[in-house]
Amino acid sequence: MQRLMWRLGFRNGVAVDCEGLSGGLALWWRDNLQVTVRPWCQYFIDAEIQFEGKTCRFTGFYGEPRTELRKKSWDAIRFLRAQDNLPWLCVGDFNEAMFQSDQFGGNTRSFNQMEDFRVCLADCGLVDLGYTGYPYTWDNKRDGEDNIQVMLDRATCNDGFAEMFPDISVEHIVTEESDHVALVIRAMEMAPCSTHKGPRQFKWEEAWVKHLEYEYMVTTAWQAASNGDRGIATVWAKLEKVTRDMQQWGRNVFGSIRKQISKLKSQLEDAKRRSLVTGCSLEVRDIEGQLRDIFEKEEILYKQRSRVDWLAAGDQNTKYF
Incomplete structure (x- = not known):
């Protein structure tokens, strides 16, 4: 985990180990943020964040995967809510849907389980931020009638965070490796506007020398x-x-690689939508394979934009927490 953190350009972080193939949490940040990590457990990493004179709170959450123990998840969220009244962004895999429409395939979900989740969010003043992109965030990767997809991952926040960042968006990014999509959350004080006109400034890429x-x-x-x-x-x-x-x-x-990846990701999302109707996942698996191949080429070309050098330095750094 530490190797990946350094490879992606983060110098600070904490992590919770997974249990088998389930769970696992990590929170990484760069030096321009002042982050105070609070006590954590297998369900969450909770932190107070200070930057540019503002203070807010971020929680990365992982819900209890076992239905009979799901109540522990909601107890954990209520515990977190009771700690303070800071602007709060709570994001993660809650391992529960909010509505029946959040699921494709499989057995009908328990109304009481979903209602417990909705009540918990309401009690804690957390509101779902919605999303753009593919509707389901988890896919069991099986074919035909055995395929089940559910929206288990979401971003929520309280009124204080929404007031601090009026322009918030959540995007679902379909991945070829994981059975979950990635959530990209953008929180801005106001919508960005570009005033730059004219030719783009030249920027030399260190990764070029690798080619x-x-x-x-x-x-x-x-x-x-x-x-x-x-x-x-x-x-x-x-x-x-x-x-x-x-x-x-x-x-x-280098640009052709970016365009190919962008094109294939768009094709993958379209293919997954078609598979919901046809029940055939062969096209999805084929595009996932193409993405894996091109990501391998990208890694060779970019080496994470020359952060391979950061990785070498990171191996000699024993300080993690």
């Missing part, structure tokens, strides 16, 4: 700009030529 064609591309561009002169103006002209060629090369070589 086998990088040195050849730079050498070729530099030589193509040579005209025999040796003055400073010639040097600037060469640098401009190399810069333009780098931008074009980066878009063609």
Whole structure:
């Protein structure tokens, strides 16, 4: 877990081990945040976050997977609510649906189980933030009539958090490996607006040097700009030529990977929607396989945008908590 944290560029974090194939929680943050982690357990990691003069609270939650013990989840949320009145964002896999429409396939869910969940959220002043994207967040990955999909993961917040961040969005990102989707939550004080116009500023990518064609591309561009002169103006002209060629090369070589991934993710979401009607998951499995292949290529090209060097340094850092 620590290796993954460093690889993704986070320097601080806490984690709760999984039990077998279930559970497991991790909260990671960067140095620009002041985070105070409170006592945690197998159901949650709870933290107070300070940044830019504001204080709020974040809870990563994992609900009890066993139906007969599900009440422990709701008791845990009520315990957390009683701690303070800070603006609060509570996110995670609650292992329960709110409504029957949150499930596709399988047996009818227990009304009382769902009602207990809804009552718990209401008692704690937590409101579901909704979502965009694919409706179900968990898929048992089986085919035909055996396929079951349920919306188990969601983001909730109280009034204080909604007032602090009036512009909140939750996006479901379909993944090819996990049986859960990823939740991307954006919380902003106001909707962003772009005032930048004109050509995009050049940005050199350290990951470029990992590519086998990088040195050849730079050498070729530099030589193509040579005209025999040796003055400073010639040097600037060469640098401009190399810069333009780098931008074009980066878009063609690295940008094509991003476009392929984006296209395949869109196709995967469409295929999953079609499988709800047809009951056939072969197309879904095929696209998942294509995504796995291209992610392997992306890792070779990018090495997580050169954070492979961070990983090497992280292996020598024994401080985790």
